[in-house]
Amino acid sequence: MSDASRLPAGQHILIITGPAGAGRTTAIRALEDLGFEAIDNLPLSFLPRLFAGPPLERAVVVGIDARNREFGIDRLVGALEEVANLTGESPALVYLDCGTDTLIRRYNETRRRHPLSPTETPRAGIERERALLAPLRERADVLIDTGEMTPHELRAEMARLFGPKDAQADLAIELQSFSYARGTPRGADMVIDVRFLRNPHWNLALRPKNGRDPEVSAFVLGDSGFDAFYSRLVDLLRTLLPAYRAEGKSYFGIGLGCTGGKHRSVAVAEALSKTLAEDGWRVSIRHRDLERAVKSATSDLGMGVA
Incomplete structure (x- = not known):
């Protein structure tokens, strides 16, 4: 399920974030297949530098991870404002989310430790990350609930929202x-x-x-x-x-x-x-x-x- 009511038409710069395990990597790869230039887990200080040169030749998607050592809400907002000033286009913030129980199940299935709770339970890391990302969720232009989606359905949803018109139809x-x-x-x-x-x-x-x-x-x-x-x-x-x-x-x-x-x-x-x-x-x-x-x-x- 997604809400794209605030997505600007003809969007060329997408920022994708959300809790670990919600599908960010799958979404970025889907957009890359659609022709986007894809960059994941970029340090925030590098974000404006991507757009300081010639005009964009193709759409860009950047994945932002709360685990990044430079991550901070104020720092991200400032970087997005710099990008808007450089390009004349405000990046669209896409937030992937799903329920805590779903995230726990996904971590149990992969037997991965949560990056924000390497010595604790996955639930502790998930709740810590949710609190950290809450302001971004409120600011999101597009909110996608991946809880009931398979990876293939998420890829299809990205194509529907951000692919060329023929792919969307x-x-x-x-x-x-x-x-x-x-x-x-x-x-x-x-x-x-x-x-x-x-x-x-x-x-x-x-x-x-x-x-x-x-x-x-x-x-x-x-x-x-x-x-x-x-x-x-x-x-x-x-x-x-x-x-x-x-x-x-x-x-x-x-x-x-x-x-x-x-x-x-x-x-x-x-x-x-x-x-x-x-x-x-x-x-x-x-x-x-x-x-x-x-x-x-x-x-x-x-x-x-x-």
């Missing part, structure tokens, strides 16, 4: 193959079970390969039930995707699952990616469990997964 689609044995992917808007298709795992010649190999793809797509299933799936998406885009949705995740995430789901995801791209959609694809499945392929000799 478009819908980013992510296809993700996965193994039901390891759970459905988080953030998927639609999940399709393709375990009804014939399984290449039981073909000894195909078992070591994966769904990106032409032989496996031909085997899966040659199933007698595939054509009817696939044509209905494509027809459904051709109905839904334009409607979601018209409603302003910027991201749509589709999970395609089979038993092991190696053969059938991968082959169908690859085929669907090509079809949707030919229809003009922006499509990315991820095979969540493929690498892990390939590593374990040599041990799957009896009761297998595929």
